[in-house]
Amino acid sequence: MESKENGDFGTVTTIPKEKYDHFKPTTPDCIERDAPNAEYVEEKEKADDDEKKVSIEEKGGENEAEDPSEDSKTLSHPELKLFFQEALARVLQTDPLLADLHPQVTPEEVNALIELEHGRAMRVWVEREGGDESEGEKAWGLVVSREDTVHQLKQSLRHHVALVLSRQGIKKRISWKYVWKSNWLSYEGTRLTDDNAKLHQYGIRNKSTLRFVKKYRDKQKFGRRKK
Structure with a gap:
């Protein structure tokens, strides 16, 4: 390494070539x-x-290979409905609280059962007129509010009977106008003649049984007019 003086730039240091090669950048x-x-x-x-x-x-x-198998497993609406009802029936049978519910349970029935369990409703039975054991239950079980009237009880009975017949596949039209024209509902010998009266006013409580009683009219006999 040598140093030389330069008039313009001062002292300049020079590096020998062999050492310059040593310091050559390697980047x-x-x-x-x-x-x-x-x-x-x-x-x-x-x-x-x-x-x-x-x-x-x-x-x-x-x-693509899975598509055919998936299509083959697709259920039709009736099959899917039947599968769901069978699965629901197994669940209901194993639950003591839900054992009384039908597999085709409606939201109204579920709500009624909840009200019954909380004591805000009561179950009453209405004996079927001329009920036959071969036709199933001899009395209809209804869940009604403790504050319901006789008229509301009749409406609940009408709805319940229509639901039972529908589930049994029976297409039968009942003239409830004729039923109430020809019969009273009776509890322990007392006829429920006032549709606006509360059920508890007749002493009806949970697990009470009501019956149909025929209405009898006094027939007036008129003699034949003589010509």
Whole structure:
């Protein structure tokens, strides 16, 4: 290493060539050595793309293979409805609280059962007129509010009978106008003649049984007019 004086720039230090080669920057060599080969990168990216493409095609083939089996397992609406009812029936049979519910239970029946369990409703029985054991239950069980009137009881009975007949597949039209024209509802010998009266006013309580009683009219006999 030598130092020379320069009039314009002062002292200038010169480095011998052999030492200059020693201090030659190596950064470009490092970068060139460590950088991945361009052809290698291109081939790797192409291989990755091919692998992804094959994977997508395989999945598509699996989905296509599964489609026929899925279609074959699709249930029609009646079959799905029957399957749901059978499953619901098994659940209801194993639950002591829900055992009285029909598999085709309605929201009104569920709400009525909840009211019954909380003591805000009561279950009353209405004996069927001319009930036959072969026809099923001899009395209809109704869940009514403790504050219901006789008229509301009659409406509940009408709705319950229609629901029972529908579940049994019986297409029968009942003229309730004729039923109430020909019969009274009776509890322990007392006829429920006032439709606006509360049920508890007749002493009706939980598990009470009501009966139909025929209405008898006094027939007036008129003699034949003589001509």
